[in-house]
Amino acid sequence: MKKTITLLLILVVHYVQAQYTDSVTIRKIYDEALSNGKSYEWLRHLTKKIGPRLSGSAGAQKAVDWTKQLMEQQGFDRVYLQDVMVPHWVRGAKEEAYILNGKKKTVVPIAALGGSVATPPKGIGAGVIEVKSFAELRAMSPDKVKGKIVFFNRPMDPTKINTFEAYAGAVEQRANGATEAARLGAVGAIIRSMTNVHDDYPHVGGMRYATGVPLIPTAAISTNGADLLSKTLAENPNATFFFKQNCETLPDAKSYNVVGEIRGSEKPDEIIVVGGHLDSWDLAEGAHDDGAGCVQSIEVLRILKALGIKPKRTIRAVMFMNEENGLKGGIQYADVAKKNNEKHIAAVESDNGGFTPRGFGIVGTPEQRAKVIPWKPLLAPYGLHEIGPGSGGADIGPLAQLGTVLFGFKPDSQRYFDYHHTMVDTFETVSQRELELGGASMAALVYLLDKNGL
Amino acid sequence: MKKTITLLLILVVHYVQAQYTDSVTIRKIYDEALSNGKSYEWLRHLTKKIGPRLSGSAGAQKAVDWTKQLMEQQGFDRVYLQDVMVPHWVRGAKEEAYILNGKKKTVVPIAALGGSVATPPKGIGAGVIEVKSFAELRAMSPDKVKGKIVFFNRPMDPTKINTFEAYAGAVEQRANGATEAARLGAVGAIIRSMTNVHDDYPHVGGMRYATGVPLIPTAAISTNGADLLSKTLAENPNATFFFKQNCETLPDAKSYNVVGEIRGSEKPDEIIVVGGHLDSWDLAEGAHDDGAGCVQSIEVLRILKALGIKPKRTIRAVMFMNEENGLKGGIQYADVAKKNNEKHIAAVESDNGGFTPRGFGIVGTPEQRAKVIPWKPLLAPYGLHEIGPGSGGADIGPLAQLGTVLFGFKPDSQRYFDYHHTMVDTFETVSQRELELGGASMAALVYLLDKNGL
Incomplete structure (x- = not known):
């Protein structure tokens, strides 16, 4: 018993000493x-x-x-x-984009997503389908989506304390949005930027195409631009979107x-x-x-x-x-x-x-x-x-x-x-x-x- | 015994329920x-x-x-x-200050500390005594300090993890520097700004005069300004400092x-x-x-x-x-x-x-x-x-x-x-x-x- 206690004491002293040494080193x-x-x-x-x-x-x-x-x-x-x-x-020349609401043309900031193909040299102009989720898009008839630009506009969830969780909950739109849109015949995909702030910078990032699906061009739009586009579509569902990008994969x-x-x-x-x-x-x-x-x-x-x-x-x-x-x-x-x-x-x-x-x-x-x-x-x-x-x-x-x-x-x-x-x-x-x-x-x-x- | 256990269980359940209710409310x-x-x-x-x-x-x-x-x-x-x-x-007109090293005049950013008196209308120009602590100043002969500007230049300690501790370790210079300097006959007190960064903004703040001590003007100097002044004095102890401020207490x-x-x-x-x-x-x-x-x-x-x-x-x-x-x-x-x-x-x-x-x-x-x-x-x-x-x-x-x-x-x-x-x-x-x-x-x-x- 006495031996056990002595041994225990030695161990404790050793542990305390080691912690002390470590705390001194970490302080240094x-x-x-x-x-x-x-x-x-x-x-x-x-x-x-x-x-x-x-x-x-x-x-x-x-x-x-x-x-x-x-x-x-x-x-x-x-x-x-x-x-x-x-x-x-490579991105190539700076992208161009605008919302066309009747005769009103409003330029908005976009940037091609990494891995995206270019638009045709003259760009793409088309009607817009706004969705908040893949489920919402998948439930649509291809007739409705064909020839359109799909606009993925689900924001990051502001209530997540760790913003990486909010990012994880939204980033599939950027990664796979173009593929989901192309499956229904869309000609382009515009993605709300992955950020909680309202700003005028497109937040880019990587995307990938699934095999066997047409490669359609895709770009991030700034959150302010996304809000404007959403508001415009609410007022006028026939508003259109134009974008032009010149990126390519070498x-x-x-x-x-x-x-x-x-x-x-x-x-x-x-x-x-x-x-x-x-x-x-x-x-x-x-x-x-x-x-x-x-x-x-x-x-x-x-x-x-x-x-x-x-x-x-x-x-x-x-x-x-x-x-x-x-x-x-x-x-x-x-x-x-x-x-x-x-x-x-x-x-x-x-x-x-x-x-x-x-x-x-x-x-x-x-x-x-x-x-x-x-x-x-x-x-x-x-x-x-x-x-x-x-x-x-x-x-x-x-x-x-x-x-x-x-x-x-x-x-x-x-x-x-x-x-x-x-x-x-x-x-x-x-x-x-x-x-x-x-x-x-x-x-x-x-x-x-x-x-x-x- | 059974009663005690039941009572204990009720208490535990109550506690767990309360914590659950609280966690839901806090989430909201x-x-x-x-x-x-x-x-x-x-x-x-x-x-x-x-x-x-x-x-x-x-x-x-x-x-x-x-x-x-x-x-x-x-x-x-x-x-x-x-x-x-x-x-x-009130601060009055914007302060002026420069270091005079031989014939070289370098303007530096200062701002009067809250509660300070003004300089005479033409400002004050004088030799500079640089110190890092009150102890260092107090050990000096009044002959050395009399008619001079005391420059308190102890930085905030960057190794404090909580910056408020570093502030607490330096702010006496700002609060009481003028009084300490005046006790030895100084005509002004210049205080290194309370910040860990190297910048060009004077960081102001409150100061107080002790009773029975001459009221001498005092100002904060930006950290870059303080570094320059210190370097200049190391090269040329006869360099002088000039400052002019117009503040007053209404x-x-x-x-x-x-x-x-x-x-x-x-x-x-x-x-x-x-x-x-x-x-x-x-x-x-x-x-x-x-x-x-x-x-x-x-x-x-x-x-x-x-x-x-x-x-x-x-x-x-x-x-x-x-x-x-x-x-x-x-x-x-x-x-x-x-x-x-x-x-x-x-x-x-x-x-x-x-x-x-x-x-x-x-x-x-x-x-x-x-x-x-x-x-x-x-x-x-x-x-x-x-x-x-x-x-x-x-x-x-x-x-x-x-x-x-x-x-x-x-x-x-x-x-x-x-x-x-x-x-x-x-x-x-x-x-x-x-x-x-x-x-x-x-x-x-x-x-x-x-x-x-x-």
């Missing part, structure tokens, strides 16, 4: 990020000097070259490119994931990934989506080095290519990892914006999640309260099949869709402190993952 | 705020149509008239003004707290206050500070009415006057409450900006705080995780002497001091969703306070 991580952080200036360069970087574009290649050079300058143990073939879609292009690593001192074969995606939409500087995630990931490794923390396991910062319209980088990274029999114990992604930290979503078994729970008191002082089952991240998703536990960094979601996939996703909308706190939060998690395993 | 509160919220448009009017509203100004009077009218339009049971005499300080002016209430259906004599302050600095639209708190407070009562919730206790929205430079409104409100033997069981203040909700700070006894703990699971789904001992709010502070439990609404603090007391504290920096979530959070707390008492 945040101090470093907030006092000497580099992520903000890196983001300035990526957004202001490089700018838009859609897969296959010159901007994407510049971003590859620059992040590689940046990680080399940081003195990481290894920096390399990983080849990946990516879709190469042959796949060669591009790269950019990888930098600090080699593990004890278990170099066990890998922890921290990443974001390097590509952005062509209209966007891609500050929150996902320049923030890229610079935060590099910052994680910089912080570890700056504090002299020598990780036991190998820590890799990965800038994935092509999250926006293909996910080829994420798929390729996991394929290579599998082929090389690499053991990825955990992957952390930041792709929800450079906002103030709230927590981490975890994709793993209940046992794996249970190992993380004791860390919660260490992270709570930094505003990280929401740590539990959730989503990881699109790019790290393919690693799940390798048994990797996925962590999605969860910043506050309220403003994300104000900027998402628009020309206003700019550097100026990022708060330096919020960005730095995000990087520090990821570094703290990586530190704990490395120290304790999973 | 958030739905109402996010679907039909009015606070954002109210804030637009208050900031864009009325604008700056320093105590004693025409803007302040307009804000009094408008919020009274607004609450009357909402059909609250009683809306009234409460007289209060307030300090009346006789106290008559103003008002604006009060609207819903009368309690069961215990009308028990009062719950929810409030913010109506005055702002003269250079600022006062969107975050504290237009947000005002419109959120009115929104709390509007939400209760819209949902048909008839509070047991009397719920009062109070727009306090003069938080910024005197706190006369808060003091007057508590004085009147005391005189009238009013029983204020709780007071909730929002004066930390219209940012995404994080929780509530509580000022009360451990027993009172313990009553709030069971509500935490009801509020956690809305991002309110930080509920515990903390600060209430300046305006409701004087109610503490009446035994009122104080709650300070705690939004995320990261961006607050980017805008605080400057011309960039504008409507455009407020996120509609963040503002609405704040109002809903306050309404949820008020609902629980009313239902359960304290």
Whole structure:
């Protein structure tokens, strides 16, 4: 009995000491990020000097070259490119669109969705069928839809506290609206922008065509434009819509994931990934989506080095290519990892914006999640309260099949869709402190993952 | 035994049912705020149509008239003004300031601190003593300081996670710097702006003179200006500083707290206050500070009415006057409450900006705080995780002497001091969703306070 108590006491003391050491280290991580952080200036360069970087574009290649050079300058143990073939879609000339209500012509802001085909060179003008759901559309007679433009106008649900849930509830319109409309003979599909705000920017994003269905052009319309179109149709169901776009899909292009690593001192074969995606939409500087995630990931490794923390396991910062319209980088990274029999114990992604930290979503078994729970008191002082089952991240998703536990960094979601996939996703909308706190939060998690395993 | 178990079961069922009812009501509160919220448009009017509203100004009077009218339009049971005499300080003509380094003259942005005296009409030019702390200044020989301008240049500590802590650690320079400098014979005091960002806006705020010490003029300098001045002095300790300001303190002016209430259906004599302050600095639209708190407070009562919730206790929205430079409104409100033997069981203040909700700070006894703990699971789904001992709010502070439990609404603090007391504290920096979530959070707390008492 006495022995058991002694043993128990030793264990408790050990646990308390470990927590104390960890809390001191985590405090140092945040101090470093907030006092000497580099992520903000890196983001300035990526957004202001490089700018838009859609897969296959010159901007994407510049971003590859620059992040590689940046990680080399940081003195990481290894920096390399990983080849990946990516879709190469180009917007072409700026789109045109207007509502024709009797003789009144009102120009509205639209932008072709990524992957869409062009309209004929003279554009498309047609009557409009407004729907709020696929069910509503599917219930219609093809006669009614044929030759028309289908206008998908279901807003994101404002009552969802986490805006990503509202996005998930509306984004099928953007992804599959053209296919649903084409099935009934429509000649085009116009999609209400995925945002809770009333603005004049089309919020673009990817779409896909189902096989065997005519490829009809599709574009996002700004929410103010959508409201106007809806109001106009309510007043005059015979109002028409015109749009013209010149986008096209070129042959796949060669591009790269950019990888930098600090080699593990004890278990170099066990890998922890921290990443974001390097590509952005062509209209966007891609500050929150996902320049923030890229610079935060590099910052994680910089912080570890700056504090002299020598990780036991190998820590890799990965800038994935092509999250926006293909996910080829994420798929390729996991394929290579599998082929090389690499053991990825955990992957952390930041792709929800450079906002103030709230927590981490975890994709793993209940046992794996249970190992993380004791860390919660260490992270709570930094505003990280929401740590539990959730989503990881699109790019790290393919690693799940390798048994990797996925962590999605969860910043506050309220403003994300104000900027998402628009020309206003700019550097100026990022708060330096919020960005730095995000990087520090990821570094703290990586530190704990490395120290304790999973 | 059987009886005890039955009784226990009944209690548990009752508790679970109550929690369920509460969770449904709270969900409705958030739905109402996010679907039909009015606070954002109210804030637009208050900031864009009325604008700056320093105590004693025409803007302040307009804000009094408008919020009274607004609450009357909402059909609250009683809306009234409460007289209060307030300090009346005016800035006068725009300040001028420059650094003189040899023959090089560099203009820098300054703004007189509220309560400061003017410089002589021709301004003051003098050598500069830069210090980081009062201790450093006090250790100096008066000979060194006499006739000089003291430059207080201690930045806010960037490593504080909550920026209000960093503010608290630096703001004595602004509040008491002039007095400390005057004690050693200085002719002026220039204070580094209270912000973590590097910007070109002087962040103003209140200051006070100790009795028996010469009144010397004092102003805030932008952080970029402060950095430049510091760098210049490091290169050339003989560089001088010139500033000219024309502010003055006029006789106290008559103003008002604006009060609207819903009368309690069961215990009308028990009062719950929810409030913010109506005055702002003269250079600022006062969107975050504290237009947000005002419109959120009115929104709390509007939400209760819209949902048909008839509070047991009397719920009062109070727009306090003069938080910024005197706190006369808060003091007057508590004085009147005391005189009238009013029983204020709780007071909730929002004066930390219209940012995404994080929780509530509580000022009360451990027993009172313990009553709030069971509500935490009801509020956690809305991002309110930080509920515990903390600060209430300046305006409701004087109610503490009446035994009122104080709650300070705690939004995320990261961006607050980017805008605080400057011309960039504008409507455009407020996120509609963040503002609405704040109002809903306050309404949820008020609902629980009313239902359960304290």
